[in-house]
Amino acid sequence: xxxxVHSSIARWAARGFFATMIVAGVAGLSASAVAAEPRRVxxxxxxxxxxxxxxxxxxxxxxxxxRDPRVVAVVFAIDTPGGLIxxxxxxxxxxxxxxxxxxxxVAPAGSRAASxxxxxxxxxxxAAMAPTTNIGAAHPVDSSGGDIQGDLRLKAENDAVARIRGxxxxxxxxxxxxxxxxxxxxxxxxTEAVRIGVVDLAANDIADLLAKLDGRTVRLPQGEVTLQTAxxxxxxxxxxxxxxxxxxxxxxxxxxLLFTLGTYGLIFELQSPGLILPGxxxxxxxxxxxxxxxxxxANAAGIALMxxxxxxxxxxxxxxxxxxxxxxxxxxxxxxxxxxxxxxRPTFPGFRASVDPVVIAVIxxxxxxxxxxxxRAAVSFQSLPVHSGIGLLVGAIGTVKRDxxxxxxxxxxxxxxxxxxxxxxxxxxxxxxxxxVDGVRLYVExxxxxxxxxx
Numbered sequence: 521x522x523x524x525v526h527s528s529i530a531r532w533a534a535r536g537f538f539a540t541m542i543v544a545g546v547a548g549l550s551a552s553a554v555a556a557e558p559r560r561v562x563x564x565x566x567x568x569x570x571x572x573x574x575x576x577x578x579x580x581x582x583x584x585x586x587r588d589p590r591v592v593a594v595v596f597a598i599d600t601p602g603g604l605i606x607x608x609x610x611x612x613x614x615x616x617x618x619x620x621x622x623x624x625x626v627a628p629a630g631s632r633a634a635s636x637x638x639x640x641x642x643x644x645x646x647a648a649m650a651p652t653t654n655i656g657a658a659h660p661v662d663s664s665g666g667d668i669q670g671d672l673r674l675k676a677e678n679d680a681v682a683r684i685r686g687x688x689x690x691x692x693x694x695x696x697x698x699x700x701x702x703x704x705x706x707x708x709x710x711t712e713a714v715r716i717g718v719v720d721l722a723a724n725d726i727a728d729l730l731a732k733l734d735g736r737t738v739r740l741p742q743g744e745v746t747l748q749t750a751x752x753x754x755x756x757x758x759x760x761x762x763x764x765x766x767x768x769x770x771x772x773x774x775x776x777l778l779f780t781l782g783t784y785g786l787i788f789e790l791q792s793p794g795l796i797l798p799g800x801x802x803x804x805x806x807x808x809x810x811x812x813x814x815x816x817x818a819n820a821a822g823i824a825l826m827x828x829x830x831x832x833x834x835x836x837x838x839x840x841x842x843x844x845x846x847x848x849x850x851x852x853x854x855x856x857x858x859x860x861x862x863x864x865r866p867t868f869p870g871f872r873a874s875v876d877p878v879v880i881a882v883i884x885x886x887x888x889x890x891x892x893x894x895x896r897a898a899v900s901f902q903s904l905p906v907h908s909g910i911g912l913l914v915g916a917i918g919t920v921k922r923d924x925x926x927x928x929x930x931x932x933x934x935x936x937x938x939x940x941x942x943x944x945x946x947x948x949x950x951x952x953x954x955x956x957v958d959g960v961r962l963y964v965e966x967x968x969x970x971x972x973x974x975x
Contacts, residue, residue: 524592528932530622533741537819538693540703545557553739555812558590558752559590559748559749559751559752560588560590560591560592560753560754560755561592561593561594561595561730561753561754561755562584562585562591562593562595562757563595563757564596564597564756564758565601565756565759566593566596566597566600566601566640567597567598567599568599568601568606568767569600569601569602569603569870570603570607570611570636570640570873571767571771571815572604572606572607572820572859573653573691573763573767573770573815573951574765574767575611575614575769576763577759577763578610578611579610579614580614581586581594581757581812581877582594582614582618582620585620585883586619586620588619588729589671590660591623591755592621592747592748593620593623593727593747593749593752594618594620594621595623595625595726595908596623596625596644597626597627597628597639598621598627598633598637598640598833599627599628599632599633599641600633600634600636600657601632601634601637601869602634602635602637602869602870603868603870603871604868604871604873605680606645606675607662607953608640609639611639612640612643612683612774613642613688615640615644615645615810616643616687617741617744618740619740620740621646621647621740621745621747622643622645622646622727623648623733624640624644624648624649624699625647625648625649625650625726625729626641626650626653626654626655626719627648627649627650627653627725628650629650629652630653631653632653632654632655633654633656634656634657634707634870635657635659635868635869636658636699636871637655637870638655638657638684639683639687639797641719642684642688642691642698643687644737645691645738646720646747647693647718647719648718648720648721648723649714649719649723650710650717650722650723650725650746651724652709652726653709654683654709654710655701655707655713655718655719656705656707656708656769657701657702657705658680658701658702658705658869659680659701659703659704659705659869660673660676660680660702660868661700661866661867661869662866663861663863663865663867664866672846672866672890673885676866677702681702681703681725684698684702685698685699688771691891693717693719694717694718697716697718697824699717701887709884710722718751721942726754730733730749730752731749731750731760733749734748735780736748738775747764749793754932767813769812770812770815771810771812772816772860772861772872772874773872773875773876774808774812775812775813775816776857776860776875776879776880776883776905777819778805778806778808778812778885779806779809779810779826780883780887781802782802782803782809783801783830783833783887784798784802784808785799785805786798786799786803786806787802787834788802803904810823813860816861819860819861819862821857821859822855822858822859822861823856824856825855825859825860826852826853826856826857826860827874828856829852830849832845832849832852833845833846833849834847836849846888849887849888850885850888853887854880854884855881855886857879857883858875859874861873864875870939880946913932913957913962914954914955914956914957915953915954915955916932916954917932917951917953917954918930918931918933918937918952918953918954918956918962918964919949919951920951920952921936921940921948922948923944923946923948924940924941924943924964925942925943925945926940926942926943927939927940928941930952930962932954932962936961937961938961939961939964940961940963940964941963941965941966942955942964942965943966945964950966950967950968952965953963953966
């Protein structure tokens with residue numbers, strides 16, 4: 521029995537050895553395949569005002585790059601006038617915790633990294649600028665673009681200083697200049713930025729940037745990494761169509777205009793059921809507006825007042841209130857559009873986080889005119905005489921089926937009716953005109969030129 525046992529052990533050992541060799545071979549082939557694939561540099565864009573959609577886009581790009589072992593760096597080309605504080609801090613926080621090298625590049629030539637853009641640029645592992653670009657002017661303002669007053673100014677300023685100094689120190693950049701960018705709104709060009717250590721280098725374009733990045737060492741959460749960007753393939757990962765649309769929509773001016781447009785569409789559909797298109801456009805516009813309101817943390821009281829204004833306008837079409845409902849709707853709409861985005865909310869320059877007074881005036885004026893005309897038309901329509909049912913027979917022409925002397929039967933359309941003549945006698949076959957309806961009885965008179973039966 522012992523030789524048999526030894527033989528079984530030997531067979532299982534051989535199987536285990538071959539299985540191990542196969543697994544190691546597959547792993548080796550996989551590693552070779554990954555190593556053989558070209559290195560990639562993802563090129564993304566941060567353009568326009570910084571808002572929550574920008575922050576979501578940045579997070580998507582960085583997360584995808586972290587999952588792809590071929591990506592050796594992510595370059596964000598920056599050209600922004602500024603934006604919302606919360607969205608800016610989300611982006612800088614994502615850069616500081618990124619597990620893939622982040623390169624912030626103020627480009628193309630003539631671009632700027634103003635206010636929020638300064639925070640974002642300083643947060644990159646490597647920061648660069650193209651010729652004729654500038655960076656700075658990061659003092660907080662209120663949501664209408666004006667200076668913040670009182671204690672709120674000091675609070676917002678100190679908070680921004682603490683944040684930008686922390687970012688600059690974490691990346692080994694000029695923290696004193698960063699503080700001045702907030703407190704004094706200083707702004708500098710590329711030459712000065714490189715000289716005083718605000719950014720690391722100047723590059724003419726992406727190709728020049730990748731050449732200068734090659735061989736640099738950056739520190740990631742998992743340790744130091746040497747950039748190998750020379751000859752790397754470029755992977756353009758700009759905002760997709762949906763992100764571009766939402767970035768446009770998430771603006772207080774656009775959101776309020778969309779809400780107004782959606783209101784018009786729904787009113788048209790309710791007034792003329794079956795048109796379909798106004799209803800579809802109206803629902804889509806209102807949904808996009810509500811998405812923007814939610815994304816921008818709009819005031820619930822402002823939204824409620826705007827919806828109340830819509831209800832009052834709609835009632836004005838149905839109810840004769842001598843203008844009281846219209847006045848109430850206009851007041852509600854004005855207050856709603858003012859408080860929906862409070863003007864005292866701090867932000868960075870470059871993004872108006874409240875509704876512009878001109879936009880409010882246009883919306884209120886156009887809406888009042890629209891519903892005023894609609895209400896006037898409705899009142900005029902209600903004052904018209906109503907003809908329905910058999911009342912529509914007045915003026916119709918019929919044929920006498922049984923002599924009217926003075927009562928008889930006539931046929932109008934496809935139906936027979938009891939009729940009474942206003943003349944002395946009308947024979948069968950003559951044509952008559954309905955001149956009055958009383959219940960289900962028709963009063964008729966001879967049709968002009970027809971008084972007796974044709975022979």
